[in-house]
Amino acid sequence: MEENPGSVKTDFIREKVARDVESGKFGKEVTTRFPPEPNGYLHIGHVKAICVDFGVAEEFGGVCHLRMDDTNPTKEDTEYVDSIQEDIHWLGFDWGSHFYYASDYFDRMYDCAVELIKRGKAYVCALTPEEWKEYCGDLFKPGANPPGRDNSIEENLDLFARMRKGEFADGERTLRAKIDMASPNIHMRDPVIYRVRHTSHFRQGDKWCVYPMYDFAHCLEDAFEGVTHSLCTLEFEIHRPLYDWVLQSLDWKNPPEQTEFSRLNLTYTVMSKRKLLQLVKEGYVAGWDDPRMPTICGLRRRGYTPSSLRKFAQAVGVTKFNSVTDAALLEYCVREELNATAPRFMAVLDPLKVVIENYPEGKTEWMEAVNNPEDASAGTRLVPFGREIYIERSDFMENPPKKFFRLQVGGEVRLRYTYIIKCERVIKDAGGNIVELRCTYDPATRGGSTPDGRKVKGTIHYVACREAKKGEARLYDRLFNVENPGADGVDFLTQLNPDSLTVRECYIEPELAKCAVGTSVQFERIGYFVADRDATADRPVFNRTVTLKDSWAKLQE
Ligand code: ATP
Ligand code: MG
Numbered sequence: 185m186e187e188n189p190g191s192v193k194t195d196f197i198r199e200k201v202a203r204d205v206e207s208g209k210f211g212k213e214v215t216t217r218f219p220p221e222p223n224g225y226l227h228i229g230h231v232k233a234i235c236v237d238f239g240v241a242e243e244f245g246g247v248c249h250l251r252m253d254d255t256n257p258t259k260e261d262t263e264y265v266d267s268i269q270e271d272i273h274w275l276g277f278d279w280g281s282h283f284y285y286a287s288d289y290f291d292r293m294y295d296c297a298v299e300l301i302k303r304g305k306a307y308v309c310a311l312t313p314e315e316w317k318e319y320c321g322d323l324f325k326p327g328a329n330p331p332g333r334d335n336s337i338e339e340n341l342d343l344f345a346r347m348r349k350g351e352f353a354d355g356e357r358t359l360r361a362k363i364d365m366a367s368p369n370i371h372m373r374d375p376v377i378y379r380v381r382h383t384s385h386f387r388q389g390d391k392w393c394v395y396p397m398y399d400f401a402h403c404l405e406d407a408f409e410g411v412t413h414s415l416c417t418l419e420f421e422i423h424r425p426l427y428d429w430v431l432q433s434l435d436w437k438n439p440p441e442q443t444e445f446s447r448l449n450l451t452y453t454v455m456s457k458r459k460l461l462q463l464v465k466e467g468y469v470a471g472w473d474d475p476r477m478p479t480i481c482g483l484r485r486r487g488y489t490p491s492s493l494r495k496f497a498q499a500v501g502v503t504k505f506n507s508v509t510d511a512a513l514l515e516y517c518v519r520e521e522l523n524a525t526a527p528r529f530m531a532v533l534d535p536l537k538v539v540i541e542n543y544p545e546g547k548t549e550w551m552e553a554v555n556n557p558e559d560a561s562a563g564t565r566l567v568p569f570g571r572e573i574y575i576e577r578s579d580f581m582e583n584p585p586k587k588f589f590r591l592q593v594g595g596e597v598r599l600r601y602t603y604i605i606k607c608e609r610v611i612k613d614a615g616g617n618i619v620e621l622r623c624t625y626d627p628a629t630r631g632g633s634t635p636d637g638r639k640v641k642g643t644i645h646y647v648a649c650r651e652a653k654k655g656e657a658r659l660y661d662r663l664f665n666v667e668n669p670g671a672d673g674v675d676f677l678t679q680l681n682p683d684s685l686t687v688r689e690c691y692i693e694p695e696l697a698k699c700a701v702g703t704s705v706q707f708e709r710i711g712y713f714v715a716d717r718d719a720t721a722d723r724p725v726f727n728r729t730v731t732l733k734d735s736w737a738k739l740q741e
Pocket of ligand 1: 447
């Protein structure tokens with residue numbers, strides 16, 4: 185990995201597209217498509233595909249279509265259609281007027297199937313899946329021609345029409361492409377291209393009881409739309425001969441070309457839609473947009489920004505090699521961005537009360553605080569200070585080790601933007617727990633300066649008790665506690681991280697309570713958070729996006 189993960193500019197796909205543009209191969213503008221099946225919410229893997237599909241089109245001055253690949257009637261739903269559009273727009277891409285449904289092509293696809301029959305390239309087969317096993321061979325053994333393969337064209341046309349009319353039950357007949365039962369590529373051994381499914385389609389209703397198979401449908405969808413470059417993931421590489429066969433068999437002029445790249449896999453999460461749906465349906469997470477989910481809406485609610493996700497996709501790059509990306513890289517991308525953009529605030533998550541005995545009762549001083557040391561244009565704000573404040577419990581130690589530079593009895597520490605204080609004594613409850621610290625402050629150190637040149641190594645944050653607002657910090661962590669959930673036949677649900685969410689009531693400085701929903705901030709010394717929209721909460725909620733600790737940079741050392 186290079187120092188700047190955004191610096192990867194070209195790859196084998198972009199090189200191919202550049203060559204095709206140069207040679208004028210397709211005689212039209214570069215046209216790609218992103219074809220999600222509307223049976224779930226989009227996830228971080230789709231972000232990679234979206235960045236490739238829309239990104240390539242954008243870079244070459246072409247267009248990218250958004251197509252709902254809704255040819256499977258059983259699991260699709262408009263809820264997903266809506267979320268898919270919202271998520272792609274949020275990521276910063278636009279399909280203009282090119283929004284399509286594969287199901288709108290059912291008539292044309294049916295006509296193409298009829299045309300294949302007329303050309304002697306498809307036939308109706310009566311074998312059950314069980315019976316088919318006797319003919320299909322395996323990786324080491326060629327298949328054998330099944331009965332019905334030499335039906336006349338007239339017979340096939342009649343049977344296919346009857347399939348469409350509903351005369352056969354599910355599975356009783358299929359339409360197969362007549363290719364080569366001895367092909368070394370099993371996908372070319374007379375694959376099914378149409379099947380009977382007596383199921384309503386969410387857009388087509390009961391108009392159809394025959395539905396096209398993916399391999400037949402997808403290349404036609406691309407061809408109908410005038411797609412030039414059909415970019416997809418590696419598992420389709422072995423299907424490519426069929427993609428080309430269908431279009432060649434129909435004498436399609438200037439057919440689209442499929443090019444495959446590797447899927448994104450990410451540690452500590454799952455990406456299969458089936459598993460994500462299970463997490464939602466069975467209540468392991470609060471919904472598709474739970475901030476622990478790898479979905480786009482979950483990442484958004486977690487505080488990821490569109491640019492951080494696009495940068496991540498760019499850092500991952502486009503290759504032909506399957507690999508697993510470290511979740512730390514994703515965290516790195518958002519941390520880098522938020523470091524430059526997020527305003528800093530003070531919040532105390534595990535409060536310990538401090539009383540400053542020589543500070544006047546009832547007095548509040550407003551200290552000037554820098555909003556973002558990385559960005560002077562972010563300006564300053566005023567932070568209150570008074571006789572009673574909260575500090576983090578972990579910033580005090582009764583019996584500290586040698587190099588503890590925060591607060592200890594008899595020791596001094598700097599309060600961020602404020603004064604130097606000294607701890608005089610500890611107050612404990614009956615059980616011996618520390619409940620309060622008694623301190624004094626040095627009025628000569630306003631703003632944290634030390635006019636006498638004495639050394640105070642530690643600086644801690646605080647919130648003034650009187651002006652503090654209550655908030656809720658939701659500390660999210662990885663959803664699973666193993667890198668590859670579900671590997672080696674283990675039930676992925678047993679690998680959920682029980683500590684993936686910790687809720688803390690916290691004290692926040694007054695300005696922080698005014699943040700608009702969706703605003704990213706840094707809680708000084710704690711982490712990056714985003715103001716959440718949870719309408720059921722009676723106080724401002726902040727979701728932790730990432731901690732400040734950069735484990736990615738560490739890994740690279
Ligand atoms: P699932 O197998 O879980 O149903 P899918 O890959 O079939 O998911 P689709 O909605 O069909 O999901 O995907 C739309 C597009 O996104 C496809 O072109 C697919 O190749 C791509 N895609 C899906 N997952 C990933 C991933 N992890 N990395 C890169 N691209 C992906
Ligand atoms: Mg799919």
